[in-house]
Amino acid sequence: MIDFGYTLTRDRQLDYDRGDFRFLRIVRAMEPSLDVCIGCGSCTATCSAGHFTGFNIRKLHTLIQRGDNETIKAELKKCMFCGKCQLVCPRGVNLRNLILAMNRAIEQLG
């Protein structure tokens, strides 16, 4: 391919009609505090797993809302469940249970 000095970026458009929101429904029913997250990223900043690798817990619960379940499946395995994220969350999101809920949704939806 000719190098023009720039590339096309991947399509970042979200099609909410195509998202798979079954995942979101399961998680939200198990942990309603998902909805009070303000996306501040404190959880990610303190994350034990995130310290070793590019794991981003805040991104995961954003991805739930977008219905991008495949990425969650691949990423969630890295969480050590240590609970630091939950302790620093300024909004009182119950992150460990959120993680349990995501795992449950993965189990249920395969």
Place this chain on the structure above:
Amino acid sequence: MIKFNLFVLPFSLGLIYIVYSIIMHYYRWIKALPALDKVKLSTGIRTPSKVFASLKEIFLEGLIHRKLWKRNPLLGYMHMSFALGWFLLIVMGNLESRVYHGAHFNAPYYPIFLKFFIHDRLVLFFEIFTVPAFFRFMMDFLLLFVLSGLVLALVKRKQSNWFGMKQTTRHSLFDRVILTCLWLIFPMRLLAESYTAGYFHGGGGFLTQNLGNLLIAVTPGPAELIAYFFWWSYSLVLGLFFIMMPYSRYMHIPSELLLIVFRHCGIQPKKWGSAFSDLEVYSCSRCGVCIDACQLNFAAGINNIQAVYLIRGQRDQYIPENIALTCMLCGRCQEVCPVGIKVDSLRLIKRREIGSGQVSDFSYIASSHPGFADVVYFAGCMSHLTPSITIAMEGLFTAAGVNYLFLDRDGSICCGRPLMLAGKDKQANELMEFNKTLIRQTRARLLVTSCPICYKIFREEYNLPIRIQHHSQYLLDLVRNGKIPLQSQHRKVVYHDPCDLGRGGNIYSAPRELLGKISDLLPSEKECANALCCGGSLGLMNTSVQSKDEVTRNALHSLLEHEPDFLVTACPLCKKTFAKHSGTEVKDIAEMVYDAIP
């Protein structure tokens, strides 16, 4: 001649059924033991000291109910009067029946319904020291003893606070039916014996004779028939009670006996459901003592998840998920349970059943050789949220001139206990392997950690070849050996026992001794084994932050009662949790010691 009447049938059938049922249960539990436990049991029951210890405990806890006495004398008396009273009635009744019955064989119902078959004349005053009169007196006395317990049980329904209990167990319909049967047994016996004694003008003791005379005098109608009616009722409620017993909480009576023997033989709870845990489930009497102990109940108003409900769910083969997951695993209920049931391990078994499916992948952890040292220090994830603790610890290591290595200076690989608390042992083990390798590589002789959560799992699951200490123990050793000079600041402090260090690790005195040297330690209302949980427990899965906050505030209220200058704890998680709500500064014991270096 064998004495018989049709009315003895319900009792006799019930008795056959319950004896058969108990034998089958015992057989099932013993058969299901793993081979090693079977060996322990068979050697145990042939070791006189273990047999004696078991019998002693059965007597003290099963009959006298010593632990309940300590809790509240009225509660202890109530349970004792039922257990000991009934037991002695059986023993005494059997002895009495021998007096009247020369043969060796005695139909089992005969002692129970003796007064129906035997009618002595009235005992005259000068005869009260004869053998029959003695038995008559004792049998009436014991009946009265049991009845006094019954009256207390009725009072307790209305005034549970007199018995030291704020809340009692909410019983199911079936439980209430069998409870009614149990409560009817002794009044029926009283009425049957009294009417009979009254009708025959003799045969009763001080209670039944006098009551009988009175009843005959005031109730019109055919006294013999009325008496017969009560004998039938007595036999029926006994029979019904026995038939329902295997399906009810009263199976705790025979179960607890076997549990005590199992324990004295050294049989331990397992990680998964086992004969031992099944026996524990059957041994719960649903006394409800665990309900009052639970902070989720008295501080946060969550009153359906306590040990008694978990165990009842287990017994009914159905535990709603929230009962398994909503619990701090603080161990307070386990501490007060008069049967000594390992409630935490029962709950974890359930969590493993629910939660073990998850997949994990920690292949991203790449660690290099940590280097060598005499002492390896593992701060733990939580201590990274409270850097004042790690700063103090590093300062203290340096001050004491220790050759140490801060293993997780650049971020911790979690110890694995948080995963285990969620029932994910397999995933936890994957993490543990990383830490084990690192710790071994340091060739240190001692592992010191600042986090009681790590301390507990290091001790119980890691199988490390080196000594493990929590920093409160380690610092005390340093101070005792004169490695760190201290000067008391004479500040008033209250010490909070972290759950995993106190009840979980049995470390109560080291932090207190240390604090005694550097501050003025105040007592607090609930401490040591009775200490409260801070509310931040990682055992709690699905409880809202609001409920946790209520637990924290309630605990703070109790801890800060004497208005200390500092609230001191020995756990980064407790510190972080309390700091959110406390008006008083919260410090870790390491910080206190560090500040006390002159």
